[in-house]
Amino acid sequence: MSTVLPGERVPAQHVNLKLGPGLLQVNNASGARTTPSVISTRAGTLNHSTNGSKWWIESNSRRYVPAAQEAVIGVIAQKQGEGFRVDIGSAHSANLDGLAFEGATKRNKPNLKVGSLVYARVSLAHKDMEPELECFDAQTRKAEGFGELKGGFLVRCSLKMCRQLLDPNHFLLPLLGSVFPLEIAVGLNGRVWINSPDAKHIIAITQAIEAADPDSRGLDEGAIRTLLGDLDRK
Template identity: 75%
Template sequence: MSLVLPGEQVPAQHVNLKLGPGLLQLSTVNGQAAIVSTRAGEVKHSANGKKWWIEGNSRRYVPAPQESVIGVVVARSGENWRVDIGSAHMATLDGLAFEGATKRNRPNLKVGSLLYARVSLAHKDMEPELECFDAQTRKAEGFGELKGGFLVSCSLKMCRLLLDPQHFLFPLLGSRFPLETAVGINGRVWINCKEPRQTIAVARCIEAVDPDGGGLDEIALKKFFGTLDV
């Protein structure tokens, strides 16, 4: 485990290096690139060393490009929408930032609509921008309006855990009953189940496993799940 403070250099190197939240690339006097931390936390990287980021215990989401988020439409501004993604500033979503959208054919979003979107632009001096398609394929790939379901708030760390395919929570619940989920890195999880009691059970399990909540492991969660009326 490597802990860093803002301004400290991080030894991130890879042919196709991708920097995640908390890291910034600077050019040194001799032309070499230096990777420095912009926040305090633990240095993390993917298994192949391609992506690096800083994992801290920040309470507020700080947008970073390519991250998936769940937002709430709060207003319409001309041909765009203003979206709350839990960051310091509202995000902007262009009316054409959807698969197959044209000026005559675009989604009819309303105030209060939930969206699963991707951060396309994030800069500390600008409002973040969103889009609801995959940048490579221009296809929706699961992004877009989330209809029905229930929105659960949790810690940013919990969302990062749930985005790991190896995490035990959703496979365990999915073996009990069908459920549909979308996880935003911004501390929001959307769940959709057939019955309200199942939705309540999922929400309580997320809260129980959250490191900022109960912090239960897989064995403890199975015992906890047995106490729920599902």
């Protein structure tokens, strides 16, 4: 990991390169040749996946900047025409087509109400266009967990916390799953949806996520275990 500044060139290269938040691919003209390069658009820490296919910049930004292929949790803000306007916590609302669901047809579309939660994938993200969402996997066109999130509770946390929750090496989700029966959906836009049969468990899971958030108390595994033990005795 290294710290980069806006406008700095980044050594991101891969056959299936995917750029996350804070990075932009530009074309540099050199004589008759045009060569692509990647530059940073914000200050922060440069990160990449284990195989180097995905690169992004981690910063303490509170506002989500949409990036293609990322999973997000949105709130239906408005019905419009054949689709919906969705609040995903970014500068602009996202568009979600009524047909962008598994098995949806013009006669059989989801009946989402204003305020409903959806787990979606960013299908289009461009600085000059409003983001677009899909509620299915692009390759299989199956839901694969995307779609309306019914019941449960929405937790808001830092963008960094969401990325940590999706890291298979992070302690929190395996720990919570070993203690409580739960369903969880993590959006990279600073939102986590949780559900459990017992309301007491939902409260405990929420407090654990908030306590482990680096932008909050940043508690480690031992401290979270103690916290959960204290909550269980109440």
